[in-house]
Amino acid sequence: MDSGYAKVAWRDVCLPMEEGGQGIRDIKALNYGLMCRWLWDIVVGRSDSIWVSWVRHYCLHSSSIWTVRAGSWAWRKLIRLRILVQQHVEYLVGNGHSFSLWHDPWYSLGPLIHRFPRGPQLTGTGAHDPLDTVILDGEWNWPPITDFQCLEIVQSLPSIQSGEDCIRWRPTGGTMTSRNAYTMLRPPVPKFWCPETHSHLFFRCHFARQCLNTVRHFVSFPWLFRGWEIDIPWAARSWHGKHVINVAYRTLLSSLVYHIWQERNRWRFQQTERTAATLGRLVIEEVRQRIISA
Numbered sequence: 001m002d003s004g005y006a007k008v009a010w011r012d013v014c015l016p017m018e019e020g021g022q023g024i025r026d027i028k029a030l031n032y033g034l035m036c037r038w039l040w041d042i043v044v045g046r047s048d049s050i051w052v053s054w055v056r057h058y059c060l061h062s063s064s065i066w067t068v069r070a071g072s073w074a075w076r077k078l079i080r081l082r083i084l085v086q087q088h089v090e091y092l093v094g095n096g097h098s099f100s101l102w103h104d105p106w107y108s109l110g111p112l113i114h115r116f117p118r119g120p121q122l123t124g125t126g127a128h129d130p131l132d133t134v135i136l137d138g139e140w141n142w143p144p145i146t147d148f149q150c151l152e153i154v155q156s157l158p159s160i161q162s163g164e165d166c167i168r169w170r171p172t173g174g175t176m177t178s179r180n181a182y183t184m185l186r187p188p189v190p191k192f193w194c195p196e197t198h199s200h201l202f203f204r205c206h207f208a209r210q211c212l213n214t215v216r217h218f219v220s221f222p223w224l225f226r227g228w229e230i231d232i233p234w235a236a237r238s239w240h241g242k243h244v245i246n247v248a249y250r251t252l253l254s255s256l257v258y259h260i261w262q263e264r265n266r267w268r269f270q271q272t273e274r275t276a277a278t279l280g281r282l283v284i285e286e287v288r289q290r291i292i293s294a
Contacts, residue, residue: 014186026186033182035078039065039085040176044167062128064103066111086110087209087225088176088184092166093158096132099165101125108156108222115220122147135160155245156222156238170225198228201260207276208260214280221252251290255283 014029015021038051042065046052059075060068066086070076091099091106099106102113102120109115113127120127124143125134134142140157169176171184203212203223215221222238224231235253239246259279266272 025182029185030182032081032084032185033178036081036085036181036185037176037178038078039081040089040169040181043085043089044175064100064111066105067103067113084185088170090168090170090224090226091158092168093131093135093160094163094165096135096160096165097130099131101129101131101133102127104131106131106158107153108158108224109220112153116150116153118147119150119153122150131165138162152220152245155243158224201264202228202257205260207263210276211256211260211280211283214277215252215256215283217280218284219248219252221249248287248291251287252283255286255290259283259286 011026013022014024014026017023041049041052042055042060045056059071065079066082068079070079086105089105091104093099093106100111102125103111105111112119116122119125120129123145134140138160140154140160142154145151145154168174169180172180201208203209203225212221212223224234226234235249239249259282263274263279266274
């Protein structure tokens with residue numbers, strides 16, 4: 001056998017055959033997928049699992065899996081994947097009995113305690129209160145908020161559905177399996193294989209999601225990831241008016257859409273590209289300049 005460089009990248013070999021690969025599974029992504037499935041079982045509180053019961057009793061105590069601190073080496077490896085799982089987990093608020101007000105990611109920005117560490121004191125609620133503390137007769141019933149930063153919470157509250165709280169895996173609208181966890185983590189599809197639909201490009205595409213995450217690293221930008229046809233009407237309702245936060249959100253969204261579409265055209269027609277981090281910083285700077293000059 002001749003020595004030398006491999007003719008095909010391993011990540012391309014590990015793609016499904018219908019996407020130009022050989023259908024060989026990536027062992028690292030497979031391992032992470034199985035670990036993500038364990039996290040999912042903890043999140044939904046799988047009642048028939050002795051292991052989940054043990055974790056909840058000895059590792060979590062009264063904490064949430066989303067905010068608990070690391071312990072042993074194995075536990076650290078597991079909870080390091082929380083950020084991957086959280087992007088695809090959807091909390092549907094019902095009666096609020098089973099969700100934590102400050103520690104569960106029922107809010108679009110994730111657990112509120114991360115962004116508002118003094119939130120419980122400023123709102124007069126307990127750090128481990130259930131979500132139904134701020135729900136009354138199926139409507140939001142937050143105590144008066146005087147802190148300017150915490151006012152952001154009530155700007156983008158999700159709708160309350162009738163019945164009990166529900167957690168679902170957003171890509172399938174149901175439960176997570178090891179298979180769809182692997183699909184989430186496997187090597188990304190080459191750019192020319194991406195389906196050109198609004199819902200995919202904004203923001204299910206791996207590159208577009210990276211751009212959005214870069215923006216959210218600098219500013220809080222709520223986006224529900226339920227699909228373009230659902231998210232755009234939601235944004236139009238939620239960000240209506242001349243309030244500075246709503247104006248900033250609308251400007252961010254329009255700038256993201258413009259630059260992602262422009263980057264798509266660069267890929268297709270000029271064979272040039274920029275990194276997602278570069279594009280995200282460009283969006284932030286453009287929005288900053290537009291708001292300053294307004």
